[in-house]
Amino acid sequence: MSHPRGRRPSRRQLLRGALAGGALVTLGLPWLEALAAGGGFPKRFGLFFWGNGNRPERWTPSGEGEGAAWALSDQLAPLAPVKSEITVVSGTSVKLPNLSPHYSGACGILSGAPYDEGNSSFTQPTLDQVIAGEIGGRARLYSSLQTAATDTLGDSWSGPGARNPAESDPYALYQRLFGDTFVEPGSGGLVDPRLGLRRSVLDAVSGQLTALRLRVGAADQIRLDQHLTGVRELEQRLARLQEDPPELDACVRPTSPDTSYPNLGGRPQIAERNQAMAQLLAMAMACDQTRVFAHFLSAPINDVLFEGASAGHHDLTHNEPGEQPEVHAITVQCVEHLSTFLQELRSVPEGDGTLLDSCAVLATSEVSLGQTHSLDEMPIVIAGRAGGALRTDLHVRSVSAENASKVLLSLIRAMDIPSASFGIDEARVTESFTEIEA
Amino acid sequence: MMLSLSLSLSLSLSLMSCSGPDPGPRWLAPGAPSPLRHLSPSQYSNAVQDLFEGVQLPSIQLPDDPKVGAFDHMASAQSPNPLWIEAVQAAAVRITDAAMEQPGPWLPCPDDGGPDPRACGHAVVRDLARRAFRRPLTPEEIALYLGFFEDQLAGSGSFRVALQLALQAILNAPEFLYLLEITPDPGSGPRIPLAGHELAARLSFTLWNTLPDERLLTAAITGALDTADGVEAEAWRMLEDPRITQGVLRFHHLWLDLGDLDESFSRNPVRYPSWDPSWVPSLQDETAALVWRVFDGPKPTLSSLLLDPQTDADRVIAELYGVAEGPGPVPSGRAGILTRPAWLTAKANLINPSPVQRGAWILERMLCAPPAPPPAGAALNISDLQLATQGTNRERYSQHAADPACAGCHDAIDGLGFGFEHFDSVGIWNELDGDSPVDASGVIWVGDLAGTPFDGAVELSELLAGSETVHRCVARQWFRYAHGRVETEADAVILAQLEARFLETGGELPELLVELVRSETFRTRRAP
Known part of the structure; x- marks a missing residue:
């Protein structure tokens, strides 16, 4: 991930070159000026989700408090390399009625709202979209990105019926982010001249959509408005791509992932796909292409055949007898994948620290004990300091089974978004989980 | 006789509470216009x-x-x-x-x-x-x-x-x-006739799954599509065009869930060591060939789809059937689409065949009585964990019947699904399950055949092929496919006509498609 700094032209050289060449070049000046003014690197938010929960009795860390006061559990052991950068919150609950096994939990923990079973839809924006709505637009290209390490659409929702489908193909994501439109900062690479032409196409399309929306009924207008918004965002992205990229030291073109990751012996290559996605997301943030992501290792109720498992994950949570050693082993794998993911974020240097320092990553699942679809003892790991807003190397246990939404409200506020509340109905909170806040 | 009648009646009643909500009203308020x-x-x-x-x-x-x-x-x-x-x-x-x-x-x-x-x-x-x-x-x-x-x-x-x-x-x-269906209406009725070009697009995307050709575009301009008879004439012409395979095969691909089979489709490597995802196209092609042979043949009926005994075995199919490659009859115990490896494999677990998946598919897609999801807290899932478990697959699934909370639905689901117990998770015929002879007997508990026992997939296919309920349901599936939406109460009259016509013609599929596209619902749209 490192690169020889000395070979890169300075910003001054770049500016001089731009002026001398006469080309229309705009640098991301406000961003750099904010940095120069000591504003630090931008805050980023991420969601890391896995399906089917954990085994709570082997999950909860021993001891409470900071540093040496707490120790990782069996299931959290793979997080040892990043222990100093995480906080574990144990003992909170999703307070909504558990009406749809798995989905009440997914909807509750991600959006603080009940699930609409009839329409198979979330009813409120998920946390990543709440945050993207406030800070996402400041990123250069995408207000948020959704990815998956298994074949799932994921559960990032902007509202009822409006899912943001996850990209589950690392190569496709690589093409979108680092394909022929990408110019490495300071590389002297030329901006693709066709970008402006593509923008002119989208400009024409915007015109068509605007005219058309007046001729359709109200319900269809909503759909065309969504389309128009999407096209305008795309236009804006192409416009940003025509500008020279901001001079971000950590931003380099990552190695291309494989073009495909076929299942091997019936098992998806989760580790490989997860790591590839982590590398791409890390670099997307280092290049300020986005500041918000939602990554789905696996989906609620997924029946993925994990490494070493004799059956699908969901099947095992209900049918493996006794203490469920296979379910435990799968949970450990999920935590290993989380650890890999966080280490990828940490491997990107930014200023005196790493990319992870400016992040808040919420890692969670839709239930605790999958066997009973329990919404108590929700598994919650938070990684990164959010630029100093969050404490780390910490285990906080809620003794009174507090509302899990409080943690989400803390994360929103850690992004410098002054929200008064999070969630609706029984999940609504107005107070955050202050123990994790710095 | 009295006994079986009262038994079937009481079961039918208990099954009514099992039936899941029809997806229709959940998605669209009755009478709402179809969204874009x-x-x-x-x-x-x-x-x-x-x-x-x-x-x-x-x-x-x-x-x-x-x-x-x-x-x-x-x-x-x-x-x-x-x-x-x-x-x-x-x-x-x-x-x-x-x-x-x-x-x-x-x-x-x-x-x-x-x-x-x-x-x-x-x-x-x-x-x-x-x-x-x-x-x-x-x-x-x-x-x-x-x-x-x-x-x-x-x-x-x-x-x-x-x-x-x-x-x-x-x-x-x-x-x-x-x-886009937005041409303003000169009249004032509750339903607005589609403009010729709007109807042409509905026709081509329904029947061909692609754009109209020049003749259809011309028909849209000349007014040839302004009457039901005009649409019918055009539909018969389209049914003779090679592009009809795209529409007919797309419907069956989706209806049979054959899209669930893909290049990464897996089976348990210990139980099925020779399974190879590269088999998937062979499986899909065999069923597609069956569908097309029936549709293009002398008796293009729903019954033929369920009973057609022919195959044109490639290497994979020949191996699965234990027959020589090339055209010929399928081995005994098999008949039409529900006895072919494509559907049987799509509806199975990694190790063991799933009478639940197979039965639930028939309930939802052939009887239009989708089972409700398991009650909250239903603890008993039948595990697909071990290769060598005690007893037969059927015995394991029979635990459903022992729990009254489950039996309400599972009698109907498993009663159908048990008919396929000879076929394992890649569609191979087995005489034995473990050490016991396979028991593939079952009972249909829903629709006009409620209370009818059967033995094996061929008998079940024959019963379904003769069922009025099944014919009505398949007509309904085509309605959904053609309109891109689930029916509402407002569609009841049109659906009844469509189903009646399908039954009158003895289940002729081309007749069904023509009736479908000449119907008022297909040729008009609801006023916004």
Whole structure:
């Protein structure tokens, strides 16, 4: 991930070159000026989700408090390399009625709202979209990105019926982010001249959509408005791509992932796909292409055949007898994948620290004990300091089974978004989980 | 007799509480107009291939929309999300890149524009837009697209650049991507007749899963589609066109859930050491060939689909059946679509066949009585964990019947699914389950056959083939496929007519399709 700094032209050289060449070049000046003014690197938010929960009795860390006061559990052991950068919150609950096994939990923990079973839809924006709505637009290209390490659409929702489908193909994501439109900062690479032409196409399309929306009924207008918004965002992205990229030291073109990751012996290559996605997301943030992501290792109720498992994950949570050693082993794998993911974020240097320092990553699942679809003892790991807003190397246990939404409200506020509340109905909170806040 | 009657009655009553909600009213308020539909990924791929005939296009896979029931093109589940919009834009770039590399019939001049680049560009843009939008262009549209081409030509000085961008604009246009049905109505009724070109698009995307051809576009202009008889005449013509395979096979592919089989489809490697995902196309092709043989044959009926005894075995199918490669009858114990490896494999667990998946599919897709989800807290799932468990697969699943909370639904589900117990998770016939002879007996508990026992998949297929309930349900599935939405109460009269016609003709599928497209519902839209 490192690169020889000395070979890169300075910003001054770049500016001089731009002026001398006469080309229309705009640098991301406000961003750099904010940095120069000591504003630090931008805050980023991420969601890391896995399906089917954990085994709570082997999950909860021993001891409470900071540093040496707490120790990782069996299931959290793979997080040892990043222990100093995480906080574990144990003992909170999703307070909504558990009406749809798995989905009440997914909807509750991600959006603080009940699930609409009839329409198979979330009813409120998920946390990543709440945050993207406030800070996402400041990123250069995408207000948020959704990815998956298994074949799932994921559960990032902007509202009822409006899912943001996850990209589950690392190569496709690589093409979108680092394909022929990408110019490495300071590389002297030329901006693709066709970008402006593509923008002119989208400009024409915007015109068509605007005219058309007046001729359709109200319900269809909503759909065309969504389309128009999407096209305008795309236009804006192409416009940003025509500008020279901001001079971000950590931003380099990552190695291309494989073009495909076929299942091997019936098992998806989760580790490989997860790591590839982590590398791409890390670099997307280092290049300020986005500041918000939602990554789905696996989906609620997924029946993925994990490494070493004799059956699908969901099947095992209900049918493996006794203490469920296979379910435990799968949970450990999920935590290993989380650890890999966080280490990828940490491997990107930014200023005196790493990319992870400016992040808040919420890692969670839709239930605790999958066997009973329990919404108590929700598994919650938070990684990164959010630029100093969050404490780390910490285990906080809620003794009174507090509302899990409080943690989400803390994360929103850690992004410098002054929200008064999070969630609706029984999940609504107005107070955050202050123990994790710095 | 009395006993069995009262038994079936009481079970039917208890099963009523089992039946899940029909997805219809959940998605659309009764009487609501169908929302705007966009082209499904397969319709999009077929359409761009039609537009650039002869061009080797890159493989384009737009993001899928969630399914509603069997189908992946339902208006209620579609949304123009950012990923889809970006994919459409990127696809337009790649498709036009390929087209510009391969000038062919679509480009009536040399690829530098020849002696009169403007005239050539105008001709191509007008023709492509007309075919992509499925109608003559308005003067405003002509001005817009030709103006765009002119601007780009003036700006770039390159015919190729200007043309490629104009083509991209067409492929990104809402008039191409959406099935727009918005022509104002001169009358004042509750239903508005579709304009000729709107109906032509419904016809072609339903029957062919792609754009209209020139004859259909002409019929739309001449008024030939203004009457039910006119539509019927055109439909019969379309049924004779090779493109009908695209529509008919797409319906069956979705209805039978054959899309669940893909290149990464897995089976337990210990139980099925020879399973290879490369078998998937063989499985799908065998069933597709069956469907097409029936549809194109002398007796194109639903009954034939369920009972057709022929195969044309390739290496994989021959191995699965234990027969020689080539055309011939299927081995005993097999009949039509429900006894072929494609459906049997799609409806099975990694190790053991799943009477629940198979039975639930029949309830939902052939009897239109989808089972409700398990009650909250239902603890008993039948595990597919061990290779060598105690007893037979059937005995394990029979635990459902022991728990009254489960039996209400599972008698109906498993009663159908047990009929396929001879077929394992890759569709191979087995005489034994463990050490015991397979018991493939079952009972149908839903519909006109409620209370009827059967033994094995062939007997079950025969019963389903003769069932009025099944015929009504399949007509309903086609209705959903054709309209891109689930029926509402407002469709009851039309559906009854459609089902009656299907039954009268002895389940003739081409007759069903013609009746479907000539129906008032298909030819009109609800006033907004």
